Amino acid sequence: MICAGIDGGSRAIKIVIFDARSGQVLAAGCRDQGVDHNALSTRLFHDLLGELSLSRQDVRRIVATGYTRNSIDLADTSITEITCHATGVHRLRPEARTIVEIGGQDSKLLRLDGNGTVRDFAMNDRCAAGTGRFLEVVAAKLETSLDQLGVLASRSRNPAHISSTCVVFAETEIIGLLAAGALPEDIIAGVQAAIAQRVGAMAGRNIDPPLVFTGGVAMVPGMSGALEAVLGHPVAIAPAPQMTGALGAAILAARQG
Amino acid sequence: MNLAPARIGLDQWDHRYRELIAAGLREPFYGGPLRRHLLDGDLRLRSLRFDNSPAALRLWNLLLSEEDRLFEARRKGKVIIATMKDLGSVPILAFSIPNTIAFYPDGAWWVPCIMEQSTCDLKIADERGIDESFCPVRAMLGAFVSGEHFPRPDLITCSVGATCDDFSAIAQRLESLGWPIFWWEIPARRCPEAGEDEVELPGGFLAPGPQVRHVAAELERVKGAIESAAGQKLEAAMLCEGIRKANRVRRLLSELRRLVFTAATCPLPALELLIAEMLAIHYCSDRNETIEVYEDLLCEVRRRVGMGQGVLDDGTARVFWVNPVADLRAMNLLEECGGRLCGTEFLFCHALDEIPENLPPMEALARMALADPMVGPAEDRARRICREARELGAEAIVISRIPGASHCATEGSMIRRIASAALDVPVLEIEVPPISDAISAALRNRLEALVETVHQRRNA
Numbered sequence: 001m002i003c004a005g006i007d008g009g010s011r012a013i014k015i016v017i018f019d020a021r022s023g024q025v026l027a028a029g030c031r032d033q034g035v036d037h038n039a040l041s042t043r044l045f046h047d048l049l050g051e052l053s054l055s056r057q058d059v060r061r062i063v064a065t066g067y068t069r070n071s072i073d074l075a076d077t078s079i080t081e082i083t084c085h086a087t088g089v090h091r092l093r094p095e096a097r098t099i100v101e102i103g104g105q106d107s108k109l110l111r112l113d114g115n116g117t118v119r120d121f122a123m124n125d126r127c128a129a130g131t132g133r134f135l136e137v138v139a140a141k142l143e144t145s146l147d148q149l150g151v152l153a154s155r156s157r158n159p160a161h162i163s164s165t166c167v168v169f170a171e172t173e174i175i176g177l178l179a180a181g182a183l184p185e186d187i188i189a190g191v192q193a194a195i196a197q198r199v200g201a202m203a204g205r206n207i208d209p210p211l212v213f214t215g216g217v218a219m220v221p222g223m224s225g226a227l228e229a230v231l232g233h234p235v236a237i238a239p240a241p242q243m244t245g246a247l248g249a250a251i252l253a254a255r256q257g
Numbered sequence: 258m259n260l261a262p263a264r265i266g267l268d269q270w271d272h273r274y275r276e277l278i279a280a281g282l283r284e285p286f287y288g289g290p291l292r293r294h295l296l297d298g299d300l301r302l303r304s305l306r307f308d309n310s311p312a313a314l315r316l317w318n319l320l321l322s323e324e325d326r327l328f329e330a331r332r333k334g335k336v337i338i339a340t341m342k343d344l345g346s347v348p349i350l351a352f353s354i355p356n357t358i359a360f361y362p363d364g365a366w367w368v369p370c371i372m373e374q375s376t377c378d379l380k381i382a383d384e385r386g387i388d389e390s391f392c393p394v395r396a397m398l399g400a401f402v403s404g405e406h407f408p409r410p411d412l413i414t415c416s417v418g419a420t421c422d423d424f425s426a427i428a429q430r431l432e433s434l435g436w437p438i439f440w441w442e443i444p445a446r447r448c449p450e451a452g453e454d455e456v457e458l459p460g461g462f463l464a465p466g467p468q469v470r471h472v473a474a475e476l477e478r479v480k481g482a483i484e485s486a487a488g489q490k491l492e493a494a495m496l497c498e499g500i501r502k503a504n505r506v507r508r509l510l511s512e513l514r515r516l517v518f519t520a521a522t523c524p525l526p527a528l529e530l531l532i533a534e535m536l537a538i539h540y541c542s543d544r545n546e547t548i549e550v551y552e553d554l555l556c557e558v559r560r561r562v563g564m565g566q567g568v569l570d571d572g573t574a575r576v577f578w579v580n581p582v583a584d585l586r587a588m589n590l591l592e593e594c595g596g597r598l599c600g601t602e603f604l605f606c607h608a609l610d611e612i613p614e615n616l617p618p619m620e621a622l623a624r625m626a627l628a629d630p631m632v633g634p635a636e637d638r639a640r641r642i643c644r645e646a647r648e649l650g651a652e653a654i655v656i657s658r659i660p661g662a663s664h665c666a667t668e669g670s671m672i673r674r675i676a677s678a679a680l681d682v683p684v685l686e687i688e689v690p691p692i693s694d695a696i697s698a699a700l701r702n703r704l705e706a707l708v709e710t711v712h713q714r715r716n717a
Contacts, residue, residue, distance in 0.1 A: 067698070067702070079709065080702060080705050080706040080709055081702075081706075082706035082709065082710065083706065083709045083710070083713065113717060115717055117713045117714055117717040118683070118709075118710045118713055118714075119681075119683065119710075119714070120677060120682075120683040120684060120710070121683065121685075121706060121710065122685075122686070123703060123706075204674055204677075205674075206677075206678075
């Protein structure tokens, strides 16, 4: 039985085609998000099916997740990212008890039981200061790419202190830091620390290890280290962290059968 | 005419109302179709879903006709007492005197929601330096200045001290604009120290005797001010009768809540329960009608429970809700996401507890006033929430913050931390502004995730 999961995130659409019998991912793909979520999802889905020489009729069930989940016509049903990320990470890292997920427009912290059931969760709800959008703004301001942020941050010897809890104000703060002669690598390291501190505030005092870091921001070098420094525990990055929501959605589609 | 219980929109209520009238519905003097309130500017009604019973219609009509009732009371020469910040004690004093009514100007905090910010209340507050960094209750300042929502009261009382610093600042600004306020002080409740006598309060709290005596003395001053405004003495026997009537209201509400929270199938929507609970604070300017509204609701809920009928599917996630919402739509949203109320703490649980009738009446009122969750430590409030959530079998807790409200800026996080440690249930904090449409998708996402989590845990 072949099922699919579609994660319509704020920055990217991710799709996983999953064979429930073998438990194997048959295909996975990611495209930048755009205006027409539905058309973009459909195109990516059919591209992946084409790679597998399959048709829509071969896919038993499709679950959508992510912010655009309710506008994806392909999907048979939708499930929130909380449940899907938990399911996806549990499949990949069954030992995980805490998941940190940072995506383009929000961040989440999930606590799991040993069987992968979500015990509790928290989401940032104030602004983009704890999200990938913060890193995008910084990269643009420093005229570099997201890929290079980690490389630059690794050179930091004196991370800047970013006090603003709002991306817009933080951007102003960064301009001030640059004017004061702060090095770009110190600013980036400071921004990574600020994002990690926001996650730390969500986590509170009790964190159950092992921790797994997922979502698109987990691919940014240096972020897991920033989280480790704040949370006080080793942080493992999930395999293909951007895809765990779609993987979870596909697994849940298979369970719904 | 008893249809199956359902949650319906305003258009469906038009049809339903015609059916009820055709079937011989008898209404009180403030009755009528819900739509008439929309025509009066209550635009939010278009976005809400309501219970379809005549009892719910009566509840809504009582709530939404309060402005008319207050202006009518002014025309009839009744004494009108505005009881600010105090939640549930001064109205009892006022209603104990014939021809005297109390209302709660703070209730104007819902005007920006109900009227979808089509009035100038917030603009007026802005212009007078009370901007959006304050709690939405700042709409009250605009309501006084505009004079559109209630007449000028004969007396304005306001409790200060441990209540709410936002509110105190707004009330001070109001006084500076020419509305004299009778201030009374309520101290921050604390645990008795060694050597102090302990006094038991409603809700199971303890307070030192000197604090209770201080509040009783303050309420005695308030009583004097009300007597002066009313031109009548409030004798102890009259106040005892007022307390008995208040307790009747509270017992009716207590039974309503018990049935709604414990019935296997949810017999009343969250929105109507929120409105019903609010009535207990101040009776919506009409204590007798509040009693009648509760009796009707209770009758309907008992009927539904007896028939095993409800407004939601069986198996919905049992959610304990903390704090009132600035946007009423949020209560609908909970149910649309698969949740139901199994308990509430809307910041005035002390106004739902029975007032001791075996004590001197002023002391009894003082004990009740000191049990106000807003004047006690957040830990006390959290402990009561945990106790009730456990007793009521809550599967999740939602803590709703009010943007700009100083009394819940950090209290929500504290309650979350304590509840998370004490109860093995997910706890979700959300922030609900007066019009939440812009963040509706995010709110829905969080509530859906909470409900999914509850179902996962059930199946684990």
